[in-house]
Amino acid sequence: MPTLTGAVVLVTGANGGIGSAFVAEALARGAAKVYATARTPRAWDDERIVPLALDITDPASVAAAVHAANDVTVLINNAGMLPPTASFLELSAADLRATMETNFIAPVLLATAFAPVLTAHPESVLVDMHSVASWYAFGGVYSASKAALWSATNSLRLELAPRGTHVVGVHVGYVDTAMAAHADGPKLLPAELVTQVFDTVEEGGYEVIADELTASVKSALSAPVEALYPELKG
Ligand SMILES: NC(=O)c1ccc[n+]([C@@H]2O[C@H](COP(=O)([O-])OP(=O)(O)OC[C@H]3O[C@@H](n4cnc5c(N)ncnc54)[C@H](OP(=O)(O)O)[C@@H]3O)[C@@H](O)[C@H]2O)c1
Numbered sequence: 025m026p027t028l029t030g031a032v033v034l035v036t037g038a039n040g041g042i043g044s045a046f047v048a049e050a051l052a053r054g055a056a057k058v059y060a061t062a063r064t065p066r067a068w069d070d071e072r073i074v075p076l077a078l079d080i081t082d083p084a085s086v087a088a089a090v091h092a093a094n095d096v097t098v099l100i101n102n103a104g105m106l107p108p109t110a111s112f113l114e115l116s117a118a119d120l121r122a123t124m125e126t127n128f129i130a131p132v133l134l135a136t137a138f139a140p141v142l143t144a145h146p147e148s149v150l151v152d153m154h155s156v157a158s159w160y161a162f163g164g165v166y167s168a169s170k171a172a173l174w175s176a177t178n179s180l181r182l183e184l185a186p187r188g189t190h191v192v193g194v195h196v197g198y199v200d201t202a203m204a205a206h207a208d209g210p211k212l213l214p215a216e217l218v219t220q221v222f223d224t225v226e227e228g229g230y231e232v233i234a235d236e237l238t239a240s241v242k243s244a245l246s247a248p249v250e251a252l253y254p255e256l257k258g
Pocket residue numbers: 036037038039040041042043062063064078079080081101102103104105126153154155156196197198199200201202203204
């Protein structure tokens with residue numbers, strides 16, 4: 025079973041929000057080292073934390089990170105962005121492309137770039153941060169990007185499982201971070217979410233359904249589309 029004890033963890037978008045909670049909880053569970061990556065890395069007050077520059081959308085930056093962090097056993101694809109609007113009708117082509125690039129293409133390419141590093145270990149882990157928005161299209165291109173990443177996570181899981189890499193996908197509604205500052209409604213604390221994620225990793229589970237909203241949306245997917253979108257009934 026995968027364990028955080030002695031693991032070498034790399035977190036993208038580690039400077040704040042859920043990323044910082046991943047750093048703290050990995051160390052609390054006995055990780056030997058955590059690469060806290062960010063476009064502009066910050067200083068950390070713990071010698072087990074290695075700040076590392078990584079822009080996930082920049083191929084040269086990704087290659088440099090793979091070279092620098094060639095002992096990673098747990099890769100956490102946490103970094104993501106919220107586009108300026110949830111409306112496809114109002115979204116610019118540039119924002120459409122930037123959101124798909126950051127939330128879908130970059131995490132997939134990061135996972136494939138680190139795959140040789142991960143699979144060099146007998147047990148390794150990939151965690152991908154999706155959202156309830158993967159299954160509920162209230163977010164426009166944000167939802168589309170997270171749906172695409174969810175699908176890629178499932179494909180990567182099938183490819184990587186025979187090579188010893190355990191792949192976990194995370195679905196959650198609102199979490200109390202800068203990204204959800206605009207939103208009302210119940211929000212998990214980042215630490216509460218990360219506890220669920222690492223519990224799932226260490227139990228050998230595949231998917232985190234972190235809150236009631238996410239559970240209810242997932243269960244509605246097998247019903248006709250208007251069950252999930254009652255406004256369609258007019
Ligand atoms: N908060 C929620 O309600 C919620 C719900 C479901 C899923 N999520 C997902 O959870 C993940 C973490 O989000 P959060 O809530 O912690 O939001 P956040 O505080 O806004 O953090 C997002 C992080 O992603 C980083 N990032 C963005 N583009 C990047 C790039 N090109 N290269 C490297 N880092 C980049 C940001 O770095 P900079 O500091 O450099 O901008 C930031 O640290 C995201 O994937 C998000 O979609 C969040």
